[in-house]
Amino acid sequence: MTHVITSLCLRDTGCADVCPVECLRTSDDINQWPTYYIDPSTCIDCGACVPECPFHAIFPEDEVPSAYKAQGGEVINALGLVGRYVGKSHHGQNVALNTTRILAPGEVINLRGAIPTNASFFR
Numbered sequence: 302m303t304h305v306i307t308s309l310c311l312r313d314t315g316c317a318d319v320c321p322v323e324c325l326r327t328s329d330d331i332n333q334w335p336t337y338y339i340d341p342s343t344c345i346d347c348g349a350c351v352p353e354c355p356f357h358a359i360f361p362e363d364e365v366p367s368a369y370k371a372q373g374g375e376v377i378n379a380l381g382l383v384g385r386y387v388g389k390s391h392h393g394q395n396v397a398l399n400t401t402r403i404l405a406p407g408e409v410i411n412l413r414g415a416i417p418t419n420a421s422f423f424r
Contacts, residue, residue, distance in 0.1 A: 340423055376404070
């Protein structure tokens with residue numbers, strides 16, 4: 302089992318900073334690959350990345366929610382979305398994403414789509 306970064310990821314970078322095996326990757330092409338991804342062949346399942354994510358976007362693969370209930374105001378980041386997010390990374394660097402949407406309070410979404418997307422990033 303490995304960990305998976307879901308569409309709640311807003312490219313903070315904190316997760317990658319603490320990974321002891323450097324298995325977290327991203328792409329410069331944020332319109333094709335908008336989040337961070339965990340290389341399942343390298344991940345040692347230590348979980349160090351989980352508490353570093355301010356967006357609570359990282360889960361063990363078998364615990365990725367199929368019915369995530371939003372508190373409201375969370376931002377999801379995935380291909381096909383057209384909202385704009387502007388923020389700062391863990392290091393204070395600007396982050397601008399054009400593939401986002403704000404979740405409504407009580408909205409339920411399936412985050413398990415991140416599992417095959419993560420796998421396809423490493424093909």
